Amino acid sequence: MRRMVMIPGGALALAAVCAAAVHQLNRIDEAPLEAVETVQATPGLIRKGEYLARAGNCMACHTVPGGVPFAGGRAIETPFGIIYSTNLTPAGKTGIGSWNSSEFWRAMHNGRARDGRWLYPAFPYTSYTRVTRGDSDAIWAYLRNLAAVEQENRPHALDFPFSSQIALAGWRALFFRPGRFEPDPRKSADWNRGAYLVEGLGHCAACHTPRNILGATREGAAFRGGLIPVQNWYAPALNSAREAGVAQWRLEDVERLLKVGVTPHASVSGPMAEVVFRSTQYLDGDDLRSIATYLRELPQQQAAAAPEPKPPGEAVTALGAGIYRDNCAQCHGERGQGDGESFPALAGNRAVTLDSPTNVVRIVLQGGYMPATAGNPRPQGMPPFLHVLGDKEIAAVVSYIRNAWDNRASTLDATQVYRIRERRGS
Structure with missing residues (x-):
């Protein structure tokens, strides 16, 4: 009888200790x-x-x-x-x-x-x-x-x-633990200012870091890329040359991407286009240089050796090539070479060959729109094909683009397109 009473009492005591600990942790x-x-x-x-x-x-x-x-x-x-x-x-x-x-x-x-x-x-x-x-x-x-x-x-x-x-x-x-930005005395003033903006007000890690099942950013995985919850856009890794890392870029090109939204190397779309439109285009030159300095010096993650992706079959390639010729080549070129900054190249474009095809599918479905900025006030836009192409056709043309002109990436099928379209992941 005594044992039956002690067990609930111990559970209550443990619950009280946990509640007190939670209370204290929330008041740090x-x-x-x-x-x-x-x-x-x-x-x-x-x-x-x-x-x-x-x-x-x-x-x-x-x-x-x-x-x-x-x-x-x-x-x-x-x-x-x-x-x-x-x-x-x-x-x-x-x-x-x-x-x-x-x-x-x-x-x-x-x-x-x-x-x-x-x-x-x-x-x-x-x-x-x-x-x-x-x-x-x-x-x-x-x-x-x-x-x-x-x-x-x-x-x-x-x-x-x-x-x-x-x-x-x-x-x-x-x-969560409250924190304060501590400048790194080993780094330059530009780097420290960039770190303060990127890690603080810019809250870049909120999108560019993978999250756990409870919605918290994963410990030790800052800037390694992640799927933005519900929106189902992939925010690419900022510390990987295979994704959105800029360690090899000129400082001026990183600044231009944040200020204008387009460079010879890349253009922004999706949620990042809104960030440039509403936020970074208004930053002064000093802060843009600082952010660029910080991003260029992010420690690069070591990419694991990936197996060679299986190319699409002949039927998928033929279907995708035909759709590309009829709907895409006029702007992006027959060889995917693009047209300067107005129409981005698809050949050699790392946004096209990301491990996750989510963003490419999103752009084909919803259209691709660069932000209107002072440096690019009338950007060209890509129309949506949601009501023109079915899931099978989108899978074919995306698989074709991801494997044409020396591009090499995984293929996808209609089921994956459906899941991306319905916000169920890739």
């Missing part, structure tokens, strides 16, 4: 809130905050397409349900009008809202935690200077148990 590096506002929103600080908000691409998530900037309400789909972005305008009831700079800093650094709730990491505080207090104050000053818009925040539509603050606290205890 959390400073007391300041009672008196000390930040003066000067014109210079507001301009700095606007620039930094651009660097962080804040408006992209906190604005409904066609809606008022920063008024929130945009649906962010995750594998666990939908998260709706919040109102960042200085509205008193629904925005951040009642927040002070200390509370805003806590949200950026600790991922905790003004009312004490833990924030979901769709707001990338796992990266923003490295942002300095000074830069956080500047962003707060800028947001507080916007026109107030009383737009109600929509409740999240998350599946249970992910809708629970208890579950979120457990996730944070496992996968």
Whole structure:
């Protein structure tokens, strides 16, 4: 009888210890809130905050397409349900009008809202935690200077148990620790500034790093590439010459890709096109050079020896070649040579021969659109073929492109195209 009582008691004691540990882990590096506002929103600080908000691409998530900037309400789909972005305008009831700079800093650094709730990491505080207090104050000053818009925040539509603050606290205890950017004295000022922007406000690892089953970026795998959840675009590795590494590029070409969206080597499309359109094209030359410096010096991952891919069969090659001739060759050339920066070359294009065919299929389905930038205000676009070609035809033409003109990559079939189209992975 005594043994039966002790077992539940021990379980309760263990649960209490775990709850206390989770509580403590969620309060690491959390400073007391300041009672008196000390930040003066000067014109210079507001301009700095606007620039930094651009660097962080804040408006992209906190604005409904066609809606008022920063008024929130945009649906962010995750594998666990939908998260709706919040109102960042200085509205008193629904925005951040009642927040002070200390509370805003806590949200950026600790991922905790003004009312004490833990924030979901769709707001990338796992990266923003490295942002300095000074830069956080500047962003707060800028947001507080916007026109107030009383737009109600929509409740999240998350599946249970992910809708629970208890579950979120457990996730944070496992996968989040507040951090601060520490400059590397062995590196140049440009490298350190680039590291600060890439790892912090730019939150580049949020897309370019693989995630585990609970949605956290995998430890020790930063910038190794990963499938963006739900969107089903592959963010290629930034530390691999086979994918999107730029270690062998000229510094000027990396800067141009971030500023203009196209270079003789590559062009951006999909989610990265939005990043260039809304964010990086507005960065100044010094910051672009710093980011380029950092990206060029990323430690390169050692590529494992891959087996030679099996070429497509004769029937698939013939079907794919015919589709390419009728629909693609006019712009991309009969030999896949492209036409300068207007129509990218497909021959020798590493975006075409990625291990995952996801992005190529996405572009064929949805079209390919480079961002409109000051340096390329009227980019050429590729029309979507979703309603023109079936899954079998798309599989054939993609398999052909990935294996023509000395390209070598895996083939795919109609089932894989269907899965990519229906956001079920590749």
